[in-house]
Amino acid sequence: MQGPLIDTLVRQGVSRRTFLKYCATLASMMALPPTAGRAMAEALAAARRPSVIWLPFQECTGCTESMTRSHSPTLEGMIFDMVSLDYHETLMAAAGHQAEDALHAAMKDNAGKYLLIVDGSVPLGIDGAYSCIAGRTNVDLLKEAAAGAAAIVAMGSCAAFGGIPKAKPNPTGAVAISDIVKDKPIVNVPGCPPIPVVMTGVLAHYLTFGRLPDLDDKLRPTAFYGETIHDRCYRRPFYDQGKFARTFDDEGARRGWCLFELGCKGPVTHNACATTKWNGGTSWPVESGHGCLGCSEPDFWDAGGFYKALSMPADPLKMGTAAAAVGAVAGVAVSVANRAKKHRAQASHETTTLADLEK
Amino acid sequence: MSATLEKGLHALREVIDAPIASYFSSCVHCGLCADACLFHTETGDPRYTPIYKLEPLRRVYEQEYTVLGRVKKLVGLAKPVDDAMLDAWQELVYDSCTMCGRCSLVCPVGNDIVYMVRKLREGMAASGHTPDGIRSATRRTVEIGGPMGLKWPAVANVLRKAEEATGLKIPVDQPGADYLVLLSSMEIVNYPEYIEALAKIFHKAGLTFTVSSDAFEATNAGIQIGVSDLARTIVTRIVEAAERLQVKHVLSPECGHAYMAIRWEGPNLIGRPFRFEVVHVLELLDELRRKGVLKMKDTFKDPLILHDPCQIVRRGGVLDAPEQLIRQVADNYIPVVDQQKWNWCCGGGGGASAIHTEEAEALRAKAFQVKKRQIESAGVDTMVTFCANCRIVIEEAFDHYQMDTKLLGLTELLAEHLED
Numbered sequence: 001m002q003g004p005l006i007d008t009l010v011r012q013g014v015s016r017r018t019f020l021k022y023c024a025t026l027a028s029m030m031a032l033p034p035t036a037g038r039a040m041a042e043a044l045a046a047a048r049r050p051s052v053i054w055l056p057f058q059e060c061t062g063c064t065e066s067m068t069r070s071h072s073p074t075l076e077g078m079i080f081d082m083v084s085l086d087y088h089e090t091l092m093a094a095a096g097h098q099a100e101d102a103l104h105a106a107m108k109d110n111a112g113k114y115l116l117i118v119d120g121s122v123p124l125g126i127d128g129a130y131s132c133i134a135g136r137t138n139v140d141l142l143k144e145a146a147a148g149a150a151a152i153v154a155m156g157s158c159a160a161f162g163g164i165p166k167a168k169p170n171p172t173g174a175v176a177i178s179d180i181v182k183d184k185p186i187v188n189v190p191g192c193p194p195i196p197v198v199m200t201g202v203l204a205h206y207l208t209f210g211r212l213p214d215l216d217d218k219l220r221p222t223a224f225y226g227e228t229i230h231d232r233c234y235r236r237p238f239y240d241q242g243k244f245a246r247t248f249d250d251e252g253a254r255r256g257w258c259l260f261e262l263g264c265k266g267p268v269t270h271n272a273c274a275t276t277k278w279n280g281g282t283s284w285p286v287e288s289g290h291g292c293l294g295c296s297e298p299d300f301w302d303a304g305g306f307y308k309a310l311s312m313p314a315d316p317l318k319m320g321t322a323a324a325a326v327g328a329v330a331g332v333a334v335s336v337a338n339r340a341k342k343h344r345a346q347a348s349h350e351t352t353t354l355a356d357l358e359k
Numbered sequence: 360m361s362a363t364l365e366k367g368l369h370a371l372r373e374v375i376d377a378p379i380a381s382y383f384s385s386c387v388h389c390g391l392c393a394d395a396c397l398f399h400t401e402t403g404d405p406r407y408t409p410i411y412k413l414e415p416l417r418r419v420y421e422q423e424y425t426v427l428g429r430v431k432k433l434v435g436l437a438k439p440v441d442d443a444m445l446d447a448w449q450e451l452v453y454d455s456c457t458m459c460g461r462c463s464l465v466c467p468v469g470n471d472i473v474y475m476v477r478k479l480r481e482g483m484a485a486s487g488h489t490p491d492g493i494r495s496a497t498r499r500t501v502e503i504g505g506p507m508g509l510k511w512p513a514v515a516n517v518l519r520k521a522e523e524a525t526g527l528k529i530p531v532d533q534p535g536a537d538y539l540v541l542l543s544s545m546e547i548v549n550y551p552e553y554i555e556a557l558a559k560i561f562h563k564a565g566l567t568f569t570v571s572s573d574a575f576e577a578t579n580a581g582i583q584i585g586v587s588d589l590a591r592t593i594v595t596r597i598v599e600a601a602e603r604l605q606v607k608h609v610l611s612p613e614c615g616h617a618y619m620a621i622r623w624e625g626p627n628l629i630g631r632p633f634r635f636e637v638v639h640v641l642e643l644l645d646e647l648r649r650k651g652v653l654k655m656k657d658t659f660k661d662p663l664i665l666h667d668p669c670q671i672v673r674r675g676g677v678l679d680a681p682e683q684l685i686r687q688v689a690d691n692y693i694p695v696v697d698q699q700k701w702n703w704c705c706g707g708g709g710g711a712s713a714i715h716t717e718e719a720e721a722l723r724a725k726a727f728q729v730k731k732r733q734i735e736s737a738g739v740d741t742m743v744t745f746c747a748n749c750r751i752v753i754e755e756a757f758d759h760y761q762m763d764t765k766l767l768g769l770t771e772l773l774a775e776h777l778e779d
Binding site for chain 1 (some may be wrong): 361362366369372375380423424426484485487489494497498501502584586588589704716
């Protein structure tokens with residue numbers, strides 16, 4: 001499929017108007033100025049399909065499942081289809097030497113221009129032998145593919161932060177892409193799996209403006225990861241009122257109160273779930289009654305248990321009583337010592353006479 | 360036996376009590392007390408900041424009674440109080456502190472600084488860091504009976520002269536009298552007219568009074584030097600005489616610290632309440648005024664201001680009587696800005712007037728400038744007060760500055776204009 005993207009979309013029955021709406025929505029979601037929607041639409045409509053090479057390493061294919069299955073046939077899915085996916089083991093029909101040839105051809109033809117998407121972490125243990133494709137280790141493949149890439153997108157928490165393979169005790173010595181590749185622009189799109197629209201949003205931004213979107217200190221696009229789940233959660237008012245569900249079937253849970261005490265990691269998790277939702281806007285974890293796992297944060301698997309509250313509100317009275325007790329004991333001890341000293345001084349008082357005034 | 364540093368420190372450990380602990384721990388170092396002290400305002404010397412004068416006491420408190428201070432002492436970080444320090448502080452604790460209590464009044468956290476000065480003097484005295492003048496006044500009071508070494512025959516002589524001048528009997532050692540009249544040596548020697556005035560007023564009011572031959576002296580140098588044992592000895596004479604003569608009241612003379620000594624320190628020194636009531640002479644006069652006994656035949660015409668002695672007004676609590684009485688007798692009484700409890704000290708209270716070193720006298724003269732300004736800004740030639748010690752200090756200062764301001768005693772002024 002060659003030619004501008006818009007022609008492909010029109011052939012698939014997407015109207016120009018729908019496409020514009022989509023671009024405007026995408027622009028607003030990424031906090032771009034209103035004019036950016038039209039610019040984006042024009043750029044995207046005219047864009048040539050960029051070559052994309054997708055390398056899977058230590059992963060569960062969940063990210064790919066998320067991209068391809070859950071939202072088909074939405075616009076994101078179609079745009080995603082429209083990139084020239086030149087290599088993707090799971091999706092491509094080719095296998096064996098044929099597939100490897102395709103990979104090398106794409107890398108050669110589009111040297112310096114292709115977008116490298118990686119999902120899965122890279123094992124470094126026993127010289128990378130834990131995960132090999134065509135007899136070559138992941139780390140070797142990554143270095144080769146990264147060398148000719150314009151930019152790299154680390155899809156999912158495994159590629160971005162090491163994810164579950166890196167969870168303690170990390171038997172394979174898994175690391176994130178950014179631990180290996182240091183000389184290319186990298187965008188982390190964490191999540192287990194990540195939200196599809198985030199992927200297409202990054203892609204659209206790249207195609208429209210020719211550069212990667214603004215990133216935070218963990219290389220995540222700030223447009224999607226700038227705020228916490230907690231900041232945008234529809235249950236936030238209950239948190240502010242101190243109304244918490246204490247079990248999954250109590251009155252609070254039924255009334256839809258805050259899941260903080262049931263271990264929700266929303267307050268420390270940066271992601272767009274609360275605003276974009278999942279499955280075409282159907283729902284998202286908190287809406288379905290379960291706390292956020294924090295899957296888009298580094299080492300979320302080792303963050304102390306999914307059902308353990310981030311912190312329990314202190315019981316001020318209990319603390320106060322303990323503090324008062326400690327203070328009282330210390331005070332009494334000091335006072336007893338001081339009294340004894342003063343009484344000793346008074347007991348040993350020698351009456352001062354006139355003679356005592358002279359030196 | 361003699362004064363030693365160890366005795367001084369022992370005395371300080373002994374006097375530090377809950378109020379002192381709370382005062383030192385609540386001091387916020389605001390420095391307001393500095394501007395309340397006439398020695399600081401008139402010299403600008405920061406060493407005269409009242410709370411700083413307490414540094415030896417504060418150090419002992421910190422090192423003996425606080426956890427942090429004890430740790431500091433243990434690891435050798437604490438500066439100990441030594442003889443050199445106490446020697447340096449003698450001037451701050453005696454020469455430049457009249458225990459006027461203005462600092463206590465302004466303290467925003469309510470620290471009674473003068474209470475602590477009084478306590479610190481216990482340690483200063485026990486360690487031998489006291490001015491010669493106060494020490495010899497104390498010696499005379501304990502050994503002879505009064506700070507000026509006055510003996511009863513001399514007093515009896517003065518009383519006899521007063522009897523002659525007034526034609527009224529001054530009873531001596533008369534049991535069951537309404538009032539046991541105490542005098543201060545300064546009144547006996549310098550202002551005998553006070554005794555005459557008193558005799559006239561008692562006669563007029565129809566009250567009985569007596570003077571005790573073994574407890575005529577009201578002043579208490581033991582308090583000024585800061586030795587409670589001696590102060591107790593001195594005050595016990597009065598208590599014993601009053602209780603033996605079974606008087607209803609003991610009349611404190613005008614003298615400020617005598618009133619403080621007998622009224623406020625007295626019961627604490629002997630450790631029990633008195634079986635008589637202590638009344639300041641102005642309280643008695645004001646009571647007579649309210650009863651209409653104190654009728655004036657004429658009034659004093661010259662414009663005048665009042666000097667409120669610290670120990671009677673600010674620290675003694677006799678707040679309103681002086682002004683009421685002066686208005687009774689004076690036509691042109693001019694209230695000054697720092698009046699009543701805000702009044703400025705004469706500069707010689709708390710024993711300071713007994714210190715006759717060149718430095719102490721120069722300092723007193725300097726401190727008097729605040730009083731001088733009060734007189735000058737009021738534009739008067741007459742000042743009235745009611746404390747024999749204030750009178751001596753002020754007259755010395757008038758002499759020093761060659762001022763021809765007249766200084767009058769309130770009781771005498773009233774007596775002079777009393778209806779016959």
